[in-house]
Amino acid sequence: MTAVQKRSAIVEPSLVPKTRQDDPFSRLPRWSRYTIYLVVGVAALSLAREITGAGQLTAVGTFRFALQLSLPIAMAGLGGLWSERAGVVNIGLEGMMVLGTWFGAYGAIAYGPWQGVLLGVAGGAVGGLLHAVATISFGVDHIISGVAINLLGVGLTNFLTTTTTSWGAQTKESPAIPANIPRVDLLPFLKGPLTDLSKQGRFFLSDTARILLAFTTNVSLLVVIGVLLFPFTYYVLWKTRIGLRLRSVGEDPEAADSLGVRVYGVKYLAVSMSGALAGLGGVMLVYLFAEKFQSGQTGGRGFIGLAAMIFGNWRPGGLIMGAGLFGFMDAMQSQVNSTAHALLVVAALLLAAMAVRQLIKKAWRSAGIFAVLGGLSYFWYTQTDELPREFIPYSAHIATLLVLVFAAQRLRMPAADGRIYRRSGR
Amino acid sequence: MKQRLSLQLAAPLLALAFALMVSALILLLADYSPADVIRVVVEEGFRRQRMVDTINRAGPYYISAVAVAIGFKMNLFNIGVEGQYKVAALVAAWAGASVAFPAPLHVAFIFMVAALSGAAYAAIPGILKATRGVNEVISSIMLNSIAFGLSSFLLARFMRAPKGKYPGTIGTVPLPGSGRLPSLNGVLATIGIHLPTSSRVQSYVLVAVAIGIIYHVIIWRTRFGFDLRATGSNPEAAQASGVNPKRMIIRAMLFSGAIAGFVGLNNIMTDAGRYTDVSVISGLGFTGIAVALLGRNNPVGIAFAAVLWAFMDALQTPLSTNDLPKQITAILQGVTVMSVVIAYEVVRRIGVRQQAAALRRDDMAGDAPPPSEPSGGPKVVPA
Numbered sequence: 001m002t003a004v005q006k007r008s009a010i011v012e013p014s015l016v017p018k019t020r021q022d023d024p025f026s027r028l029p030r031w032s033r034y035t036i037y038l039v040v041g042v043a044a045l046s047l048a049r050e051i052t053g054a055g056q057l058t059a060v061g062t063f064r065f066a067l068q069l070s071l072p073i074a075m076a077g078l079g080g081l082w083s084e085r086a087g088v089v090n091i092g093l094e095g096m097m098v099l100g101t102w103f104g105a106y107g108a109i110a111y112g113p114w115q116g117v118l119l120g121v122a123g124g125a126v127g128g129l130l131h132a133v134a135t136i137s138f139g140v141d142h143i144i145s146g147v148a149i150n151l152l153g154v155g156l157t158n159f160l161t162t163t164t165t166s167w168g169a170q171t172k173e174s175p176a177i178p179a180n181i182p183r184v185d186l187l188p189f190l191k192g193p194l195t196d197l198s199k200q201g202r203f204f205l206s207d208t209a210r211i212l213l214a215f216t217t218n219v220s221l222l223v224v225i226g227v228l229l230f231p232f233t234y235y236v237l238w239k240t241r242i243g244l245r246l247r248s249v250g251e252d253p254e255a256a257d258s259l260g261v262r263v264y265g266v267k268y269l270a271v272s273m274s275g276a277l278a279g280l281g282g283v284m285l286v287y288l289f290a291e292k293f294q295s296g297q298t299g300g301r302g303f304i305g306l307a308a309m310i311f312g313n314w315r316p317g318g319l320i321m322g323a324g325l326f327g328f329m330d331a332m333q334s335q336v337n338s339t340a341h342a343l344l345v346v347a348a349l350l351l352a353a354m355a356v357r358q359l360i361k362k363a364w365r366s367a368g369i370f371a372v373l374g375g376l377s378y379f380w381y382t383q384t385d386e387l388p389r390e391f392i393p394y395s396a397h398i399a400t401l402l403v404l405v406f407a408a409q410r411l412r413m414p415a416a417d418g419r420i421y422r423r424s425g426r
Numbered sequence: 427m428k429q430r431l432s433l434q435l436a437a438p439l440l441a442l443a444f445a446l447m448v449s450a451l452i453l454l455l456a457d458y459s460p461a462d463v464i465r466v467v468v469e470e471g472f473r474r475q476r477m478v479d480t481i482n483r484a485g486p487y488y489i490s491a492v493a494v495a496i497g498f499k500m501n502l503f504n505i506g507v508e509g510q511y512k513v514a515a516l517v518a519a520w521a522g523a524s525v526a527f528p529a530p531l532h533v534a535f536i537f538m539v540a541a542l543s544g545a546a547y548a549a550i551p552g553i554l555k556a557t558r559g560v561n562e563v564i565s566s567i568m569l570n571s572i573a574f575g576l577s578s579f580l581l582a583r584f585m586r587a588p589k590g591k592y593p594g595t596i597g598t599v600p601l602p603g604s605g606r607l608p609s610l611n612g613v614l615a616t617i618g619i620h621l622p623t624s625s626r627v628q629s630y631v632l633v634a635v636a637i638g639i640i641y642h643v644i645i646w647r648t649r650f651g652f653d654l655r656a657t658g659s660n661p662e663a664a665q666a667s668g669v670n671p672k673r674m675i676i677r678a679m680l681f682s683g684a685i686a687g688f689v690g691l692n693n694i695m696t697d698a699g700r701y702t703d704v705s706v707i708s709g710l711g712f713t714g715i716a717v718a719l720l721g722r723n724n725p726v727g728i729a730f731a732a733v734l735w736a737f738m739d740a741l742q743t744p745l746s747t748n749d750l751p752k753q754i755t756a757i758l759q760g761v762t763v764m765s766v767v768i769a770y771e772v773v774r775r776i777g778v779r780q781q782a783a784a785l786r787r788d789d790m791a792g793d794a795p796p797p798s799e800p801s802g803g804p805k806v807v808p809a
Contacts (some may be wrong), residue, residue: 091563130764138768139775143503143563147715148764155756156452162751163456303567310564390579397568404560404568 025360034317044349046207052381054342056335058207060198063214065334068288070327071226072097072298075281076305077312077319078233079274083128084314085237086270087250088135089418091146094302095153096127096275100282102157105293106164108177108286116177117222117283124279125272127153132271136264139420150302158295174293181287186216186224222287226280234316246270250414253421263421278302307400313411322400329396337386343395344381348374366406437773438720441765448765449758456751463750470744471737478625479743483736484729485634486692490714491732492641493686495723499645500658500678506551506566507686508711509573514544515690516577516598519701520585522694523599532604536695537633540687547573548683549676556672562679570711581701597702607633607695630692634732637685642725644681654678689714716763722770735759 025033049057056062076093083090104120111119127149134145162171185191190212197209237243246266248256253263285297304326311325312318332340351374358367391398404411450460470476490507497504504510518540527535550569554560587599609626621627645651656664657674665671690706698705717735721728738759742752 134764134768138771140767140771143505144715144719144767145764147712147719148760148767150712151716151763152757152760155753155760159452159456159751159753159757162753163458300571304571307564307568388579388583390575390582394572394575397571401554401565401568401572404565405554405558408558408560 025357030317034321037321040353041350042208042211043204044346044353046204047349048342048345049207050203051345052338052342054339056339057342057346058210060210060214062331062335062339063211064218066324066328066331067215067223068220068284068327069330070323071223071288072281072284072301073305073308073326074319074323075226075229075284076278076302077309077323078229078305078316079124079128079277079281080306080309081233081314081316081319082237082246082270082277083131083274084309084417085250085414086246086267087253087414087416087419087421088131088267088271088274089142089146090128090131090271090274090278091143091303091306092127092131092149092153093146093274093278093305094298094300095146095150096124096131096278097282097285097298097302098150098153098157099123099127099275100279101286101297102160102282102293103279104283104286105174105177106160108179109174110166113177113179113181113287117181117280117287120283120286121276121279124282125276127279128272128275129268131275132268135420136267136271139422141420142418154295157293161293161295172295173290176292177286180291181220181222183218183220184224186219191217220288222284226284229277229280230316230320237316242266242269247414250416253416253419254424257423263423267421278305281305304397307397310411310413311400311403314413325399326396330393332395333393337389340387340389340392341381341385343387343392344377348377348381350374351377433773433776434770437769438766441769442762444765445758445761448761449754452757453751453754458750462748463745463754466744466748466750467741470748471741474621475625476737476740476744478621478627479740480733480736481631482628482692483739484732485628485631486689486710487713487717487735488634488728488732489637489685490689490710491717491721491728492637492714492725493682493689494711494714494718495721495728496641496645496654496678496682496685498658498718498723500654500674501661502555502675502678502682503563504548504551504566504679504682504686505563505715506548506569506711507682507689507714508708509566509570510544510547510683510686511689511710512573512577512706512708513547514540514687515694515706516580516585516701517543518687518691519598519601519694520580522601522605523700526602527604529604532602533607533695536601536605536691537688540691541684542687544687545680545684548679548686552676552679552683555679556675578703581703585701587700592700595702595704597700597705600700601695605695606699609696628692628696630696633688633691637688638725638729641685650677686711716759719763720766 028036045058049055076097079093079096080090100120100123102120103123104116106116107119108116130152131145131149134140134148135142158171161167161174164174167174194209194213194216198206198213200206235243237247245256245261246269248259249261249263249266249270256266257263281301282298285301286293290297305323308322308326309319311322312320332343351370355367355370355374358364358370361367450463453460453463490511493507493510494504518536521539522532522536525532525535547569551560551562551565554565555562581596581598585598586596592600607629610629610631611621611623611626614621614627643651645654653664653669653674654677656667657669657671661671664674689710693705693707694701713735717731718728720731720734738755741755745752745754
């Protein structure tokens with residue numbers, strides 16, 4: 001593999017401009033920064049709703065749909081996080097997700113809903129294991145192995161769909177799954193007051209109530225599991241010994257090896273876990289949307305998950321923001337034009353917030369750029385009646401691209417990410 | 427040295443055999459007989475219609491793989507061929523239908539527009555990498571998705587044929603005859619191969635051949651190609667010898683994108699004659715990656731790989747008419763790629779180990795005190 005030996009620094013060190021002085025805001029603890037981001041985000045949505053009158057912008061249904069659309073992406077992203085933190089770039093997430101959809105649907109039809117979830121997760125994990133064998137034991141370039149796994153995932157599931165006789169003569173999809181994972185109300189005692197508040201149309205408070213309603217009522221247990229995997233991942237990777245070893249392998253495998261870490265073993269674990277999570281993402285696509293397997297169901301969400309993870313700077317909190325952005329924009333696609341149009345005001349407000357953030361930082365030029373962009377966005381809103389529909393589903397992609405352009409110097413990937421590691425003496 | 431060469435040739439063949447075995451096993455597990463599949467392949471896979479089909483399919487694969495290989499030559503991963511050819515095909519189809527030129531000029535014009543638009547779209551990740559240090563893989567993945575939005579936006583708002591005039595799906599105005607590629611059946615008839623009009627060998631395959639020659643000449647016979655390969659194999663040394671790495675990134679992406687622009691022209695300039703959402707099939711960019719890997723970025727190697735891949739595709743028709751699962755070809759393709767890249771890596775390691783062993787032997791011969799026995803003595807040849 002001489003062709004693509006030195007892969008994949010997201011930020012090539014030699015090309016990065018010098019970082020600026022840190023400002024008070026970046027010195028805040030991480031959790032409080034994320035809280036501020038959240039509050040600003042909700043406030044922007046709420047204010048935009050007041051300005052434009054597009055009530056659907058913060059409707060319960062919109063948020064529930066956005067949550068469900070975010071989760072498969074988030075699971076793929078979490079898979080990417082596990083794998084890349086251990087130094088293995090996993091572009092095969094898409095293929096592992098496809099395996100998850102097929103085996104999830106098969107298990108659900110043949111055995112039952114929970115068995116289906118397990119089988120789908122196992123299917124994804126097998127894909128991850130294959131990636132591990134190719135990249136860790138055989139030292140194949142990570143991206144090449146990933147591309148091959150994506151080919152295999154699609155080929156194998158299409159083959160299995162035609163040859164599974166119990167599924168009938170369909171060659172592109174399975175029959176509907178007979179039973180789904182139950183849906184529950186998480187905080188039944190809050191449902192009444194929240195519903196009241198959500199109907200009052202108060203700035204910020206009612207919108208927050210609607211978001212809480214969307215996230216706590218009529219939630220599939222699968223969604224609950226998916227959300228809980230975030231604190232779980234954070235705890236395991238950042239607060240346990242195995243997590244420390246895993247991350248050390250992603251930063252400097254030689255040093256980790258010299259300290260007695262079983263580098264290959266840790267990498268195998270991380271990449272298999274990565275496949276399992278991507279498989280769970282595939283299972284969610286089956287259970288939360290079509291309720292059956294469909295060829296091409298994943299629609300590139302494995303790649304998007306990877307992008308969301310990079311958007312989030314290889315951290316779970318940032319990944320939530322990235323996946324949320326992609327899910328929200330996906331949900332906007334099915335909205336009426338006026339709601340999608342109101343997104344321009346949201347963008348203008350968020351850009352204004354960014355400008356303020358840069359002002360605090362005393363980065364005058366960036367502040368100016370953000371302010372101008374925000375102004376342009378608002379101007380665009382006043383001059384038009386609708387957004388070009390074709391771009392709405394891709395606005396999160398454009399946002400990710402912009403984040404890469406403007407924040408590339410602040411993103412920090414694991415130091416040994418994508419590097420082929422071989423124990424010396426072998 | 428000779429031993430290494432034969433190993434390098436044997437590796438992909440062994441890997442292919444392994445892939446065939448895995449596919450046979452999967453067929454057995456699914457209650458199909460591999461013997462039936464082999465019988466169909468032998469009896470019907472090599473008929474004239476299948477051969478024509480293979481040649482026609484191989485063209486786009488070859489061009490796509492060359493576009494990817496140009497990036498590989500300097501360690502750039504142009505995973506964005508997918509988006510580049512989609513945008514280029516649309517713009518070229520639209521531009522080609524809006525002008526009137528005599529035939530050769532018209533075809534050249536369409537090629538030029540396609541190359542320019544492909545290069546323009548590929549310039550985005552190139553510039554982002556060179557100026558902002560953004561990894562080209564992730565920006566290209568984003569741009570692949572954005573290309574879908576961009577092409578449907580351009581098509582719907584600016585480039586679509588007037589409503590009502592051309593029935594059917596939304597698309598550009600069909601190209602006039604002067605902008606289409608002729609079929610090669612007439613030429614083939616003069617050398618004694620008579621094909622029925624239903625199976626046409628498209629002259630697009632000649633475009634692929636031309637691109638293969640251009641690729642070879644530019645990469646191995648020009649200063650630019652030398653710089654490109656030098657940057658790929660040792661960026662520090664290349665920089666020390668005066669190559670500007672940032673400029674090389676952008677130029678390599680432009681070249682790769684220009685070639686990628688040709689990938690989607692097959693249908694536009696032959697059967698369909700226009701760009702619609704279905705006339706340009708998607709996925710050719712990813713196939714190109716696989717084909718480039720199989721062919722090891724070598725112009726001739728890629729040609730073999732493209733034909734092999736296209737042949738596997740062409741087998742789908744006879745397999746499904748015989749009630750056999752045609753999807754097995756996709757599994758075969760996937761396993762082939764995986765096992766071939768593993769085989770290449772294993773061969774590379776064996777080579778490195780042999781070289782190291784040879785060096786050690788030389789070292790010992792030089793430094794150690796003269797051995798007691800005659801110099802032919804130590805025969806420490808590791809397996």
